[in-house]
Amino acid sequence: MAQGARKSFRLPESRPHYPPHRYFQTNHAKIELSVDLEKKSISGSCTLELTPFSPTLDRVLLDACELDVRGCLVDGAQAEFEYDNETLAVAMKPASGTRSIRVDYKASPKEGLYFTAPDTEHPEKEVQAWTHSEPESARYWFPCHDHPTDKATSETVITVPKGFRVISNGRLLSTKEEGGMTTFHWREDVPHSSYLTSFVAGKFETITQEIGGIKLHYNFPESKKDDVLRYFGETPRIIEIFGEVTGVKYPYEKYDQTTVQDFIAGGEENINATTLAMNYYPEPGSEEDFQPAYATPFNNAVNLVAHEAAHQWFGDLVTCSDWCHAWINEGFATYLQSLYVEKTRGADYMRWEMRAREAEYFEEDENEYRRAIVDRDYVWPHDVFDHTLYRKGAAMLHELRYIMGDEAFFRGINGFLKAYSRRCADTNDLRKSMEKSCGLSLEEFFEQSFFKPGYPEFQVEYSWDDSSQAATLHVRQSQDTSDGTPIFKLPCDIVFYVGGVRKKFRTVLDAAEQTLVFSLEEKPTVVEFDPERWLLKKVKFDKSVRMLEDQLEQSQDAWSRAEAATALGKILSDGAVPALKAAALKEQFWDVRACAVRALGEIGSDSANAALLEVGLPANRRVRRSLAKALGSFKGEKTRKALVNILENDESPYVRCEAALALAKSWPDGSLPHLKRAMAVHSPNETLAEACLEAMGKIKEEETKGIIGESLAYGRPTRVRIGALKAIKARGRVAEDELGVLKDMLQDKEFRVRQYLVSVLIRELADARFADALKDVSNKDRNHGVRRKALETFYELTGSLEKSVALQKLKEEVEELKEDNRRLTKAAGPS
């Protein structure tokens, strides 16, 4: 698909969603299930203790999907019920006080509860059952009011074959063995939403650590025992720091983290029993730059563990009151990850990481759709769990911190958590809590940040007037406002370096165009716009090579130095090579060195090439990675040898990945033998093989087709299969004889493969031969992310989106006219 072709978040199937009616409060849910791991089924009961809001209530409606309901009891007596496979209606005689509803059922769930087992291609797979219910899949394994607003305490009484363990929420009350089966009885006393109730059944070992009296259990399959602390070792520090940051101590009695086979997300924050994916285990020696796949350099075990731990406060203790406010869960969890990084790795590292994540948001915004963070118009609730929710949500909290100042911001968060603990909250609830702590009116900020789409795109021009000793900044907000994106009102720091001294001015930007004038003692060497990087924005600020070189050398802010290096690369000035080379060698913060190296690659001249070769192999792995990528801009034999050396010998698989891609880019003929050899080298999740395959997409089709074809097969590691799909994407077309294979892969067992196909490969190749198959996936796939992306891509391919939306609008207008007409006729008629 062409870059920059933004689509609408609204699809023809989108509807405004509001919380469902709820006629009772669930106080307690007791789920008693026997789990058949072979037949992949459950049988048992769910008993809900609930209080009707009105004593006249004569029917309880419960969400219950695809269950085989065997009977219902109300207060211990048989009760009539109706069931349409989605809603269970249980009749009861009206009475005051608390009621007990028991539902007996069996099920073979297709979502909500998942079963894994070895098969011919994957004999190593673990026999397990685990739940993942967010947003609304709890109803597939127990009947309940399946919406965050109904918070109840819970008990899970789960029976599994002897030898298996069950991990669930709260404390383990008992384990009982009987007839070759073991029953685990857990109880959670903190009221929580239905989607946070969970269990995991499997064969696990456990390592336990402790912080402040809280037991932290890490549960893992035996094969991972040597890697466990590389995954979870920072948990005590994370729990401690989040307690300090929020001013609220970890609110539960224990914390379980369990890694399971084939998990359908990175992690899920089930209340004090987080479930996590297996592909985040760093291997020995890989901690420094570990990531589950080479394409997401900011993704790692520490971040994932921090994210899910943060949810124990934001999401679990305080929960979004509806999915359109889900940023309260995800924006906070993402931002707390950054706060942890700030406390343990410093502000520069945090800014780098926030920028890397925001790049994902910008990509979604530019190439997919733009939407407000709070948006009710979706097809399925899971649709809102996108980069706007996570990345922009976190960025808006960072802006809020800037506006309020640290003291008021963190006090406000503490007040919010205390006020809504064990309850639900929406965006306005948060605003009011924050206003209370700082006295500022935040309504305008919240309106532009959470209820309107987009971000400011600043164009800045600077001039200096010698006679008046004044610096003038002309600032324009150039974003397109036709889609509801506002002209933003935001504070912004302007910094000048005058005679070696840093002078900071806090200004307010609030107009489409404005001119700011600053009196200074002499002409500044450096002029910076938000150098501490508080704002989510794009900036076009052209500066001379001299000014950028000064900025690279003098700025106290690493982020600003990194920007200067990047900007020098864009100017393509050979004159900047010495300054960039100096930065690549001597700069103290690794990201600035990485940016300088990248900029030399961008400049692409002979002197830049020579400078890069003289930089040698930087000690920092991420800088080396940048170097490998930059070398791909050059053609000389020395460079080729340097890349082959990196591909074959670098200690970091991620640096090798970059070398593979660079080698194929510059030497499509002749790189294949090197790529074939590197493909066989083991790396975490086989991501090096993935990169080698992607690189093969640049090489002539007839030489690589066989390798790509073999690599697609189920049974090969997931990243290898995705690498083969990346190769086809890089090649730019799906060959006729691959079509059937790829269509079959739309029903693949691995959701990551299906996801890549529908959201990247088919989408970017705009291959209309897949249109019907995509529509089918959007109707049938049980993975919510895959379903949504299939539907988006279907509309892109068929080009019918605009038409359908227009048609829908026309229909609504006709309906309105009809309604008006009816009203007029009625008013005019006899009464």
Ligand SMILES: [Zn+2]
């Ligand atoms: Zn999350």
